[in-house]
Amino acid sequence: MEGTVFTPSLEGIKHVKTPEGEMLTKPFLEVCKNILPVIEKFGAAMTLVKSDIGGNITRLESKYASNPTQFNFLYNMVKTEVETKTAKASSSCTNGLLWLTRAMDFLVELFRNLLEHKDWTMSQACSDSYSKTLKKWHGWLASSSFTL
Incomplete structure (x- = not known):
C-alpha cells in the first residue's frame, strides 16, 4: 500500500500502542486525523461523517492538551471522567472516544465493502456499512437521517 491515501494511517497505527498494549492518546488521534482527507x-455525502469525526478528535485533543502528561494514555481520560462522574455526559471525552471508535468501525466496513463489492453503488456500500456498525446505536431519527 505504499504511496496510497492510507499510507499515513497504516504507518501511524504502528505507534498507537506502547509495548505493554496501552493506547497512546496523541498517536491515536493522529491516525484518526489522517483519515479525514x-x-x-x-x-458531500460524507460531510456529516467527517464533521462528526473531526469534532470528536478536537474534543479529545483539547483534553489531551490541557495536561499531556496526565492524558498521555486514552484510558486516563476515561478513568478521570469516571472518577468525576462526568463520563456519561454527551460532551465528555469518554462519549467522544466511544463515537470516534464507532465511526472508525463504520469506515473500515465501508472501505471493505468498496473493495469487495465493486459493483455496489456508494449508497449501497454506505447503507450496508451503516446497518452493520452504527445503526444499532442510533435511534430511529438518526437512522432515518442517515438514509436520506
Whole structure:
C-alpha cells in the first residue's frame, strides 16, 4: 500500500500502542486525523461523517492538551471522567472516544465493502456499512437521517 491515501494511517497505527498494549492518546488521534482527507474525497455525502469525526478528535485533543502528561494514555481520560462522574455526559471525552471508535468501525466496513463489492453503488456500500456498525446505536431519527 505504499504511496496510497492510507499510507499515513497504516504507518501511524504502528505507534498507537506502547509495548505493554496501552493506547497512546496523541498517536491515536493522529491516525484518526489522517483519515479525514480520505473521507473528504467522497464529497458531500460524507460531510456529516467527517464533521462528526473531526469534532470528536478536537474534543479529545483539547483534553489531551490541557495536561499531556496526565492524558498521555486514552484510558486516563476515561478513568478521570469516571472518577468525576462526568463520563456519561454527551460532551465528555469518554462519549467522544466511544463515537470516534464507532465511526472508525463504520469506515473500515465501508472501505471493505468498496473493495469487495465493486459493483455496489456508494449508497449501497454506505447503507450496508451503516446497518452493520452504527445503526444499532442510533435511534430511529438518526437512522432515518442517515438514509436520506
